[in-house]
Amino acid sequence: MSDLLSDLEESIIGIDIDKAEAVANQLVEKKEDPDKIIAAITSAMDVVGKKFQDEEYYLTELVMAGEIVKSILSIVEPLLKSEEKGPQITIVVGTVQGDLHDLGKNIFVTFARSAGFKVVDLGNDVPVETFIDAVKRENAKVLGLSCLLTATDKELGKVIEALKKEGLRDKVMVIIGGAAVTEELVKEIGGDAFAPDAITGLQQIKEWL
Numbered sequence: 001m002s003d004l005l006s007d008l009e010e011s012i013i014g015i016d017i018d019k020a021e022a023v024a025n026q027l028v029e030k031k032e033d034p035d036k037i038i039a040a041i042t043s044a045m046d047v048v049g050k051k052f053q054d055e056e057y058y059l060t061e062l063v064m065a066g067e068i069v070k071s072i073l074s075i076v077e078p079l080l081k082s083e084e085k086g087p088q089i090t091i092v093v094g095t096v097q098g099d100l101h102d103l104g105k106n107i108f109v110t111f112a113r114s115a116g117f118k119v120v121d122l123g124n125d126v127p128v129e130t131f132i133d134a135v136k137r138e139n140a141k142v143l144g145l146s147c148l149l150t151a152t153d154k155e156l157g158k159v160i161e162a163l164k165k166e167g168l169r170d171k172v173m174v175i176i177g178g179a180a181v182t183e184e185l186v187k188e189i190g191g192d193a194f195a196p197d198a199i200t201g202l203q204q205i206k207e208w209l
């Protein structure tokens with residue numbers, strides 16, 4: 001890994017916003033590969049999550065780490081964008097009800113939009129009915145769900161059941177990501193694909209098309 005990428009990781013783990021922003025600007029100048037930047041952010045956030053679990057960090061640090069990542073993403077956004085003209089299909093995306101985590105979902109949204117997809121982002125804490133209404137209204141071909149809390153993973157199955165009930169299950173492919181999700185869980189609840197990261201998720205969607 002380049003020095004700048006490890007500096008970025010360290011600045012997130014050390015909750016140092018000034019350093020994080022300075023490094024992010026340098027990464028933009030260097031035109032660093034966006035996949036590597038996202039990998040560095042994700043790995044740093046794993047460490048922050050573990051420190052929180054071990055009670056070395058508290059909610060304040062978790063919130064600040066989230067704010068740092070938001071700021072980094074706004075700085076490196078030009079690197080994530082491309083002029084690609086993608087297929088004119090709609091992807092509806094959101095984080096399930098009860099879950100406020102949205103950084104990973106937002107990364108996926110940026111990647112998908114920059115690949116030319118129309119993305120309807122429902123935000124976080126999204127009730128089942130809102131997902132269903134949006135899939136219908138937008139005639140979406142793909143539904144992306146994000147879930148980071150084991151306490152809210154039941155919502156994923158509820159969305160899929162509701163799609164079936166509304167006769168929409170055959171019309172939309174369901175891709176699911178987030179720290180609370182595994183390949184097994186996606187199979188168990190009848191989703192179509194697990195996305196371990198935003199780039200793999202986007203590749204999967206392109207394959208479907």
Ligand code: B12
Binds near residue numbers: 053150202
């Ligand atoms: C930052 C953070 C927060 C921030 C979130 C800020 C925000 N705007 O998102 C705040 C402070 C709000 C927060 C709150 C809480 N958090 Co929190 N949080 C985290 C942390 C450290 C990082 C998450 C993150 O942003 N990662 C970086 C991104 C880039 O990675 P990502 O989300 O995994 O996304 C990537 C992929 O998963 C994938 N992806 C994700 N979604 C989707 C969707 C689609 C469609 C696709 C294709 C791909 C995709 O693509 C992304 C990019 O490659 C995690 C630890 C962790 N490792 O996940 C804990 C973690 C998720 N939080 C946790 C907890 C416990 C909480 C709280 C309950 C704490 C509390 N006591 O209040 C609350 C819950 C609030 C709520 N109701 O949601 C636990 C969950 C444990 C569990 N098993 O359920 C974790 C795992 C920490 C831990 N180890 O204990 N948290």
